[in-house]
Amino acid sequence: xxxxxxxxxxxxxxxxxxxxxxxxxxxxxxxxxxxxxxxxxxxxxxxxxxxxxxxxxxxxxxxxxxxxxxxxxxxxxxxxxxxxxxxxxxxxxxxxxxxxxxxxxxxxxxxxxxxxxxxxxxxxxxxxxxxxxxxxxxxxxxxxxxxxxxxxxxxxxxxxxxxxxxxxxxxxxxxxxxxxxxxxxxxxxxxxxxxxxxxxxxxxxxxxxxxxxxxxxxxxxxxxxxxxxxxxxxxxxxxxxxxxxxxxxxxxxxxxxxxxxxxxxxxxxxxxxxxxxxxxxxxxxxxxxxxxxxxxxxxxxxxxxxxxxxxxxxxxxxxxxxxxxxxxxxxxxxxxxxxxxxxxxxxxxxxxxxxxxxxxxxxxxxxxxxxxxxxxxxxxxxxxxxxxxxxxxxxxxxxxxxxxxxxxxxxxxxx
Amino acid sequence: xxxxxxxxxxxxxxxxxxxxxxxxxxxxxxxxxxxxxxxxxxxxxxxxxxxxxxxxxxxxxxxxxxxxxxxxxxxxxxxxxxxxxxxxxxxxxxxxxxxxxxxxxxxxxxxxxxxxxxxxxxxxxxxxxxxxxxxxxxxxxxxxxxxxxxxxxxxxxxxxxxxxxxxxxxxxxxxxxxxxxxxxxxxxxxxxxxxxxxxxxxxxxxxxxxxxxxxxxxxxxxxxxxxxxxxxxxxxxxxxxxxxxxxxxxxxxxxxxxxxxxxxxxxxxxxxxxxxxxxxxxxxxxxxxxxxxxxxxxxxxxxxxxxxxxxxxxxxxxxxxxxxxxxxxxxxxxxxxxxxxxxxxxxxxxxxxxxxxxxxxxxxxxxxxxxxxxxxxxxxxxxxxxxxxxxxxxxxxxxxxxxxxxxxxxxxxxx
Numbered sequence: 001x002x003x004x005x006x007x008x009x010x011x012x013x014x015x016x017x018x019x020x021x022x023x024x025x026x027x028x029x030x031x032x033x034x035x036x037x038x039x040x041x042x043x044x045x046x047x048x049x050x051x052x053x054x055x056x057x058x059x060x061x062x063x064x065x066x067x068x069x070x071x072x073x074x075x076x077x078x079x080x081x082x083x084x085x086x087x088x089x090x091x092x093x094x095x096x097x098x099x100x101x102x103x104x105x106x107x108x109x110x111x112x113x114x115x116x117x118x119x120x121x122x123x124x125x126x127x128x129x130x131x132x133x134x135x136x137x138x139x140x141x142x143x144x145x146x147x148x149x150x151x152x153x154x155x156x157x158x159x160x161x162x163x164x165x166x167x168x169x170x171x172x173x174x175x176x177x178x179x180x181x182x183x184x185x186x187x188x189x190x191x192x193x194x195x196x197x198x199x200x201x202x203x204x205x206x207x208x209x210x211x212x213x214x215x216x217x218x219x220x221x222x223x224x225x226x227x228x229x230x231x232x233x234x235x236x237x238x239x240x241x242x243x244x245x246x247x248x249x250x251x252x253x254x255x256x257x258x259x260x261x262x263x264x265x266x267x268x269x270x271x272x273x274x275x276x277x278x279x280x281x282x283x284x285x286x287x288x289x290x291x292x293x294x295x296x297x298x299x300x301x302x303x304x305x306x307x308x309x310x311x312x313x314x315x316x317x318x319x320x321x322x323x324x325x326x327x328x329x330x331x332x333x334x335x336x337x338x339x340x341x342x343x344x345x346x347x348x349x350x351x352x353x354x355x356x357x358x359x360x361x362x363x364x365x366x367x368x369x370x371x372x373x374x375x376x377x378x379x380x381x382x383x384x385x386x387x388x389x390x391x392x393x394x395x396x397x398x399x400x401x402x403x404x405x406x407x408x409x410x411x412x413x414x415x
Numbered sequence: 416x417x418x419x420x421x422x423x424x425x426x427x428x429x430x431x432x433x434x435x436x437x438x439x440x441x442x443x444x445x446x447x448x449x450x451x452x453x454x455x456x457x458x459x460x461x462x463x464x465x466x467x468x469x470x471x472x473x474x475x476x477x478x479x480x481x482x483x484x485x486x487x488x489x490x491x492x493x494x495x496x497x498x499x500x501x502x503x504x505x506x507x508x509x510x511x512x513x514x515x516x517x518x519x520x521x522x523x524x525x526x527x528x529x530x531x532x533x534x535x536x537x538x539x540x541x542x543x544x545x546x547x548x549x550x551x552x553x554x555x556x557x558x559x560x561x562x563x564x565x566x567x568x569x570x571x572x573x574x575x576x577x578x579x580x581x582x583x584x585x586x587x588x589x590x591x592x593x594x595x596x597x598x599x600x601x602x603x604x605x606x607x608x609x610x611x612x613x614x615x616x617x618x619x620x621x622x623x624x625x626x627x628x629x630x631x632x633x634x635x636x637x638x639x640x641x642x643x644x645x646x647x648x649x650x651x652x653x654x655x656x657x658x659x660x661x662x663x664x665x666x667x668x669x670x671x672x673x674x675x676x677x678x679x680x681x682x683x684x685x686x687x688x689x690x691x692x693x694x695x696x697x698x699x700x701x702x703x704x705x706x707x708x709x710x711x712x713x714x715x716x717x718x719x720x721x722x723x724x725x726x727x728x729x730x731x732x733x734x735x736x737x738x739x740x741x742x743x744x745x746x747x748x749x750x751x752x753x754x755x756x757x758x759x760x761x762x763x764x765x766x767x768x769x770x771x772x773x774x775x776x777x778x779x780x781x782x783x784x785x786x787x788x789x790x791x792x793x794x795x796x797x798x799x800x801x802x803x804x805x806x807x808x809x810x811x812x813x814x815x816x817x818x819x820x821x822x823x824x825x826x827x828x829x830x
Contacts, residue, residue: 015442284707292699
């Protein structure tokens with residue numbers, strides 16, 4: 001079934017909010033076998049909403065709108081929906097009760113604008129919002145389904161998962177299936193990777209599998225898509241292609257689908273019963289933040305020392321002053337001492353460390369911006385690696401963090 | 416002048432890539448006075464690209480496309496553009512030279528797919544890409560401007576800034592001006608804030624200023640929009656409204672436009688000649704990462720101790736074992752000791768700390784998930800604050816990090 005996603009809000013058009021709702025909806029719907037044919041971003045404007053609803057209905061069976069349902073004055077979506085579906089706004093006493101209860105439970109005063117959210121179009125099915133006060137709405141008109149949801153991601157996702165997905169799934173009985181498999185790689189650029197896997201890619205055409213390269217800083221995702229009727233056959237085809245690729249680039253593939261580097265490393269640490277500490281200079285806490293983004297990471301992660309000054313490298317970690325004088329903070333010697341020291345200080349099985357010039361300032365001829373050293377100290381001694389990155393601070397910090405976690409991953413696979 | 420943004424790529428529709436390009440373009444164009452009327456996300460599909468180009472031209476003077484120009488096989492945009500603009504692909508020897516030079520300078524082998532990127536539509540103006548190998552293209556047809564750019568954000572932004580913005584700005588002489596001012600607040604939810612500033616908001620209508628609330632976790636941005644001809648008059652109107660709001664919520668406004676909490680705090684630390692260290696438990700490095708995302712932060716930030724275990728709180732920071740036994744790790748007493756201790760350990764003027772239950776696991780009846788203590792130790796002694804947040808781990812970490820930086824900001828304003 002074809003879907004169109006309509007995102008409503010001036011803040012999206014002028015870029016004050018990034019449209020993560022559309023990405024999330026696209027991903028979820030695609031995984032369930034729906035086909036997303038168009039995405040529209042439009043202003044909080046009655047004529048534009050009406051026009052886009054009409055045009056979308058020509059090309060899609062399902063139209064999902066997000067945004068424009070908040071309690072403040074910049075929202076007009078609800079009134080426009082009433083016009084499009086030719087229905088009045090009526091007070092829904094049950095929703096009103098829920099809104100009042102919600103505000104009592106979080107101990108906040110209730111305002112008129114909040115109560116007004118119980119005014120809803122008469123001919124829609126209400127999709128209750130257990131996380132906020134703006135209800136979702138499900139309309140049907142001329143065999144098309146229209147769904148309107150609040151723009152707050154947390155609330156929108158809740159309503160989709162509790163009500164919309166189950167309802168939609170019951171509609172797609174005999175349709176063609178679209179199966180995707182995403183393979184995540186680290187350590188090779190897009191063009192270089194494409195050259196290495198060229199013959200494998202050529203074989204995909206015969207297997208009727210489509211391939212897309214999805215590069216982002218430090219990562220290239222490969223998305224395989226197979227379309228057909230038999231679920232098991234499609235799955236087998238994707239598995240076979242994946243296993244052939246694994247033979248070609250065994251070290252570069254770190255995970256599948258939505259796996260994250262920090263999640264994969266966390267699982268390995270649990271499996272190998274190892275604990276971890278980090279010593280960060282140029283990454284400034286980014287590695288620790290990635291690791292602790294995983295719920296339950298406290299079972300293997302003891303902590304981090306972010307030693308952002310030479311002084312703190314000496315006093316907190318125990319790096320030798322002489323090493324800093326002889327080789328400078330951005331060096332193999334210092335980053336290896338950091339990894340060894342933090343492992344001892346925090347009494348862990350593994351210590352990982354970073355030291356580099358994230359930029360845009362601070363570079364020299366010998367050590368230009370983007371020069372980063374990373375190290376892992378653990379059961380097989382110390383390994384370190386020099387990275388030569390670019391000029392973008394944010395990107396350098398991110399790629400360095402990913403790389404040191406990958407170096408740890410490869411070390412953990414050896415024990 | 417009206418603009419439409421077209422983002423090309425299956426990966427956007429199925430949510431494997433978040434459409435940050437459209438946000439960035441929208442923000443930049445809006446700031447320059449262009450009006451973004453529509454955003455479209457479409458698949459790598461010839462018919463859909465042709466159709467969307469045509470429809471966009473009915474409603475906009477400027478059409479900007481991103482994506483679909485990479486070296487790998489999933490790209491078809493360039494051929495479709497040749498069809499739409501009725502022009503052949505021809506080899507551009509200058510671009511070919513640049514591509515070869517680029518690969519030599521980064522010391523990577525050059526592939527045929529890279530060289531093919533020098534094949535470009537004959538009747539376009541080429542927009543050189545100094546950061547990659549896919550050139551941008553500028554077409555004009557029936558008084559409309561069409562711009563096609565690579566989808567890699569870093570490359571797209573480079574081409575926009577070097578070539579497209581200057582060229583576009585020369586086109587908007589006598590148009591109406593749209594001025595925006597964004598006011599950033601922390602510490603009040605959207606509905607509550609709306610109630611407090613209601614009378615101010617009502618006055619805006621008379622001043623012909625539009626207001627939008629843009630809530631995100633821990634932050635509500637207020638966007639004021641004024642439209643007119645006289646630039647100075649519009650600026651004055653926005654300044655007056657802003658200064659009136661400042662009287663109403665002096666502690667909540669932390670910055671304007673694209674200011675970040677970490678940037679504002681960094682500037683204050685420089686101005687007051689103070690240094691900073693952080694001790695993080697539940698935020699796990701997130702506060703340090705925010706601080707060090709600012710280039711030059713090493714001049715005021717000495718480092719962080721991420722004490723993720725009780726052991727590390729005692730050994731690395733010097734928190735008393737008895738305090739942990741008596742009050743638990745998530746307590747006023749522990750978080751205050753952490754802030755005081757890290758300030759001493761890292762020899763700084765200020766120490767800030769966090770300890771809490773980020774969730775989703777780890778809560779108890781007395782201290783449910785979302786209970787977080789934050790503290791600041793500095794020139795006026797120690798202050799601390801309890802936060803009562805929700806159940807979302809990522810959000811709790813982010814809001815806690817913002818809150819402790821804001822507590823520091825308010826303390827720095829007192830000295």
